[in-house]
Amino acid sequence: MDGKTVGILGGGQLGRMIVEAAHRLNIKTVILDAPDSPAMQINALDEHVAGSFKEYESILKLAEKADVLTVEIEHVDVEALKKVKEKFPKIEIYPLPETIKLIQDKYVQKEHLIKHGIAVTESVAVESNTEEALLKIGEEYGYPFMLKSRTLAYDGRGNFVVKDKSYCKQALEFLKDRPLYAEKWCPFTLELAVMVVRSIQGEVFAYPTVETIHKNNICHLVHAPARVPDTVATKASIAAKNAVKSFPGCGIFGVEMFLLPDGEILVNEIAPRPHNSGHYTIDACVTSQFEAHVRAVTGLPMPQGFTEFSTTTTNAIMLNILGDKETANKELEICRRALETPHASVYLYGKTTRPERKMGHINIVSSSMSDADSRLSYILGETTEIPESIQSKEQPLVGIIMGSDSDLPVMAVGARILKQFGVPFELTIVSAHRTPHRMAQYAIEAPQRGLKCIIAGAGGAAHLPGMVAAMTPLPVIGVPVKGSTLDGVDSLHSIVQMPRGIPVATVAINNSTNAALLAIRILGAVDSKWLTKMSQYMLNMENEVLGKAETLEDIGYEDYLVEKLKK
């Protein structure tokens, strides 16, 4: 795509996935890492540099072969990068060495963010690694507080929870002579993360806000999008973009955040590279975080919106596959279950297994998060039932309910229409007056069960449609059923004259046919195949009437009437 060769410091799984993305764009990549590292396995070049991204000599060798240098890990030799830039002024290095340096020391990173107006957890540098110093912090922050290594910390290695005074000694032993800082305890309700890619012009594009779940300090699950209100997701996205705007240069950044009980969002830390919380983008977004990074560092186009979900209904879960703690390769059982699960993909990194090592990940993609969750349960071995395909499963989309079986003759006509169109539906009796609790349960559970709309038939006082509508956010269609008195006008007015705030879609008296047809039109909003079917149905009606007109004109209205009366 582009004449530039990209040199990558580090050939682990992140490097491997960068290489994969670059291949698809015909962009040449050269890797610096130990021989046969995951990224090198999928790149048939003789030019890779076997060495360490912490050594000047190796970085220099890589730079000789590349137009752009980038990293898959922030723990590289920044001074070496700066020297390389002096030696080869034309080489581009993204993220900028200064950015890497800022980020490498987590305490400096925090101070930088504070300076740029980004909310972070309160923290303080530990001046000397002594119990005395920690006790002083404990007095100020209270217990528990977090003691963290300022450098070389990842996946929780380098963090220690100081539960009370007595833990100070143990904390210092655990973290040894590393430079430390202390963080006030942050009682977050959720951890959020946003991948942000920055162009060389300084434009930033955020991927969707996701929710991360850690286990033993290692990323375990990512839910995309995060299961939080829109305003929270947007707030997180803005915080992440502002944080990344504070770093010049370009490339992808992973921003990890805490959501506090009061809705406040604090930035926890930033990675200047692809990030585990962004692996879901490979399947859930058209442009993965890896391709976004490649585009950024090589100056390829990054249009508005290229970091979105592929479709408006995409939901995804990412599960990390860690080396089994006891039996080598036992983690492959999880992978096998994933392969047995429709709508799940397995990504293995070509590494030798070791306990707790990140061996690969699994992405699950679906139109609904609850469906993705049920697939996850199978993959994790929590259930033995393989989740069905999402397309073919006949999960009811429409629920038909009525107050009494006396309404069934009227309501069955609508059910037949749904059957004729092939709409999965359910039908049952729910009485507002005789089974009020059942009605409440039905209304409340309907959205979770995947219903997209409810058709409720009722006669007389006809409270069912309105009461169900009052307890569910789904659209409710009301069918006034004609009783033995008042011609059904009582039911019609009862159903249609709902107060402002709670709508019921009312159809004609006894006309459950139209209720069913309306339900199908509503489903058309989800899947245009229903609109196609509806158009066909309307065309057939038109043809039927045109046929009758032709016959009538053909045989004359007198004969036609005779024929009609015979039927």
Add this chain to the structure above:
Amino acid sequence: MDGKTVGILGGGQLGRMIVEAAHRLNIKTVILDAPDSPAMQINALDEHVAGSFKEYESILKLAEKADVLTVEIEHVDVEALKKVKEKFPKIEIYPLPETIKLIQDKYVQKEHLIKHGIAVTESVAVESNTEEALLKIGEEYGYPFMLKSRTLAYDGRGNFVVKDKSYCKQALEFLKDRPLYAEKWCPFTLELAVMVVRSIQGEVFAYPTVETIHKNNICHLVHAPARVPDTVATKASIAAKNAVKSFPGCGIFGVEMFLLPDGEILVNEIAPRPHNSGHYTIDACVTSQFEAHVRAVTGLPMPQGFTEFSTTTTNAIMLNILGDKETANKELEICRRALETPHASVYLYGKTTRPERKMGHINIVSSSMSDADSRLSYILGETTEIPESIQSKEQPLVGIIMGSDSDLPVMAVGARILKQFGVPFELTIVSAHRTPHRMAQYAIEAPQRGLKCIIAGAGGAAHLPGMVAAMTPLPVIGVPVKGSTLDGVDSLHSIVQMPRGIPVATVAINNSTNAALLAIRILGAVDSKWLTKMSQYMLNMENEVLGKAETLEDIGYEDYLVEKLKK
């Protein structure tokens, strides 16, 4: 994932994409083809075999390194494969050599399909390559008819249209001494294709039915799903599955079909390997055709439904990138425009450019086909306006119409609700009686313009909601507007008492609030965020009333009444 090494005969783009899929599953692949072929570029092994898939010696060398052999092209030496199988009885070869042999000769393939009850175009073997023989066929089939090479034909190379008698000589010159067959002219309306993967147990799984568009006999575009009625798509899927069931062994197959004007489907030809018409699966389905093939030939799980679209709303277009006919690498301009387009991905194959050579492809994924089409227009250079992001563009989802501006005070209340919820909407005047043509156009175009539902307000005779509903498959919500006489009951009955066949979702008289809330509930079927917002709205209403109750109980009803009357 699995201990097996897969040897691939052929290292072109199809082999390359097989290798990519295998990498993700930690499955080792070894390739037989010319050195530095596209597939070898992304596989850092010393063990690849530089040679030809038409030579026994090379195939033997590959077989020595592999547990399973497969192909990315059907023009391989079948006899060599059979000998290899004799020499290494434990090696698995998929597709089976017998299947490849059957398929290599297109006329034999056709006879095989006919024997298995698959409908194909009528054809006959050309007994001798003479004008006489062709004239005889012309007499029987009429002109034009197709003259085709039985072997080594692809991308239209090996096809000749015999337009009339005078073309016979030219046809024989063009096709030289190749074994030929003639095919009756097939006046198809569309070309369809289905990728089918077969497990070693003989189970077959079909990918969605797609529509292919050829240009100069080379695949140009693929629309997935095909823009045909469900019954046609299902029929094509069944035909493709039946065709593939007739071949023992396992692996992926591409089935190309013709759709005739009467709805009949004829199988055109079958490829026993990944196929150009299945490239869309990389982005549109969780499991790509390449991974499906790897799973099939290595015996990994293939659950029901694993070949579906990732979400129920996936629509995709694939565009082939061919080497520019005049200027080397000019095709990269198409790629650059694709990179400028959100929701498009570029796949380049690492080949040197040549006119008309398949250099790569572009996948576009969206929730709607018309959106995908507009992205395609930009990529093809037919428009210069970069399509907006699908998520953020404020394309109206709801249309509010009314018969007269006198209805505006009533309808504006609903508009405010939509605004409050952040629903993109449009509002205009459309009169059933005064602008009947405008009404028809509005109703007919609404689905194409992306509207998900229409709110129509009308008073008096109140024909607008019902007439619009009669001309659109979208759900229509009717608001009876109270006139100066009859209290709005006239409008209510006019709107709600629609005949069977055409539903209007009717709300209370003057209650456009409820119409808007109903529209939002309907949008909830598309995107659950609207349901979340609706639940929040309902909760707020509840809290408001609970607050009033508290005040009332607190200050007593007498004082409360006094306060209320003051307002």
